[in-house]
Amino acid sequence: MDNLAFIVAGYLITVISLAGYAFHLYGRARRASRRAADLFANR
Amino acid sequence: MKGLIRPLERLLGRLTSRRGERWLGISALLALAGSGLLSLVIAPPDAVQGNVQRLMYVHVPAAWLAYLSFTVVFIGSAAYLLTRRGHWDRLAEASAEIGVLFTALTIVLGSIWGYPTWGTWWTWDPRLTTTAIMLLIYAGYLALRRLPESPARRARWSAVLGVVGFVDIPIVHMSVVWWRSLHQPATVLQPGQPNIAPIMLVALLWATLAFTILYAYLLALRMRVGRLETKAMSAAFLPLPREVGGVPGAAGGGGPGSALEPSEIEAHAAGVEAVHG
Numbered sequence: 001m002d003n004l005a006f007i008v009a010g011y012l013i014t015v016i017s018l019a020g021y022a023f024h025l026y027g028r029a030r031r032a033s034r035r036a037a038d039l040f041a042n043r
Numbered sequence: 044m045k046g047l048i049r050p051l052e053r054l055l056g057r058l059t060s061r062r063g064e065r066w067l068g069i070s071a072l073l074a075l076a077g078s079g080l081l082s083l084v085i086a087p088p089d090a091v092q093g094n095v096q097r098l099m100y101v102h103v104p105a106a107w108l109a110y111l112s113f114t115v116v117f118i119g120s121a122a123y124l125l126t127r128r129g130h131w132d133r134l135a136e137a138s139a140e141i142g143v144l145f146t147a148l149t150i151v152l153g154s155i156w157g158y159p160t161w162g163t164w165w166t167w168d169p170r171l172t173t174t175a176i177m178l179l180i181y182a183g184y185l186a187l188r189r190l191p192e193s194p195a196r197r198a199r200w201s202a203v204l205g206v207v208g209f210v211d212i213p214i215v216h217m218s219v220v221w222w223r224s225l226h227q228p229a230t231v232l233q234p235g236q237p238n239i240a241p242i243m244l245v246a247l248l249w250a251t252l253a254f255t256i257l258y259a260y261l262l263a264l265r266m267r268v269g270r271l272e273t274k275a276m277s278a279a280f281l282p283l284p285r286e287v288g289g290v291p292g293a294a295g296g297g298g299p300g301s302a303l304e305p306s307e308i309e310a311h312a313a314g315v316e317a318v319h320g
Contacts, residue, residue, distance in 0.1 A: 003095035003159045010098045010155045011083075014105070014148060018257065021144055025264045032271035039278035 048122055055134065059263040067260035074253035081246040089243075095159050100246055102152040104254035105145050106174075111258060112142025113181065113212050120205025123198060129273070130266075132198040135205050137265035139184050141258060146178045161225060169218040170226035177215055180208040 057063055082100035089096035119135030122128075153171070154164045165171065184204050190197055219228045239247070 002093045006095050006155050006159055007083075007097055010101060010152050011079075013151060013155075014101045017144065017148055018261075021141075022261060022264065025261065025268055029264065029268045029271055032268060032275050036271060036275035036278050039275060 048126060051118075051122070052130070055130070058259060059266045061267075064260065064263040064267065067256060067263055071253065071257040071260045074249070074256050078246070078250040078253040081249050086243050086246040087240070092160055095156065098152055098156040100250045102149060102156055103247060104251040105149040105152060107251055108254050108258050109142050109145040109149055109177070110212055110216065111255065112138045112145060113177070113209060115262075116142060116181070116184070116205045117209040117212075120202035123202045124206070129198075132202065133266055133269040133273075134262075135202065136188055137262050137269060139181050139188075139205070140265060141261050143178065143181050143185060145258075146174065146181065150174060150178065166225060168225045169222040170215070170224050173211065173215040173218045177211045180204075180211055184208060 058067070078100065082097055086097070086100070088094045115138040116135045119131045119133075119138060123131035123135065150171075153174075157166075158164050184201060187204060188197060188201050190200075192200070216229075218224060219226050
């Protein structure tokens with residue numbers, strides 16, 4: 001396949017950035033949920 | 044205008060529920076797997092550019108999603124200015140963040156595609172330049188949202204920028220028509236028949252659909268993060284038990300013997316959300 005490196009780089013960057021962002025949001029949601037629960041519990 | 048807002052709010056509520064989010068996540072995964080198969084295996088290589096043209100199936104949907112994200116920022120911002128309801132502000136913020144990611148992805152993928160076809164990673168072409176300006180406008184929007192201002196004022200300023208910044212979107216899209224450009228003109232969104240082989244068109248439309256479902260999923264997830272962070276903020280600013288007449292030390296987050304009933308906590312959280320978004 002011609003220009004294979006460009007195709008692989010393009011698709012890899014797409015997958016890594018979108019999946020990375022989704023995982024980042026998951027982590028943020030989990031942390032915010034835990035923080036809210038802790039704050040309510042300590043009152 | 045206000046009659047339109049209610050049905051939009053209902054649709055938004057359905058899409059961003061936990062059930063809607065899970066459904067969107069599974070659909071996005073399946074649609075993206077199908078898109079990978081169509082664009083990398085089934086679609087033929089381009090007669091002139093060869094296989095590197097396969098980057099079109101990620102570059103064009105990413106650009107479309109950037110337009111869609113900033114259109115949603117515009118809708119959320121205008122609706123916030125009309126209603127002052129916090130969820131519209133959260134919608135605009137969530138969509139701007141995703142839009143910046145898709146714009147950056149569009150530029151990077153265009154650059155990777157540009158080098159083997161144009162012989163350069165970057166050129167000050169009208170389409171590329173207006174896209175870079177679009178990225179800067181919405182990066183500025185996200186920076187504005189980090190200002191240590193009162194939440195209500197910050198939401199108002201952001202909404203104004205969300206409406207004004209939208210002016211750049213039609214300029215980006217029309218730049219290849221209005222000015223002499225190295226970038227090719229629209230292939231699908233042009234008057235008359237699309238200038239593309241049917242199987243390539245199917246692969247491109249499928250990829251665009253898959254990216255759109257992924258966008259809806261990311262938006263639902265990002266809005267949940269916004270809701271949870273607002274809830275945490277409201278918890279941080281709740282009055283202490285003795286301030287509402289409770290017994291000091293008997294606090295239990297609305298449980299038995301708590302100074303605050305769960306309904307009071309919910310009402311407070313809703314109040315903070317309504318005022319501060």
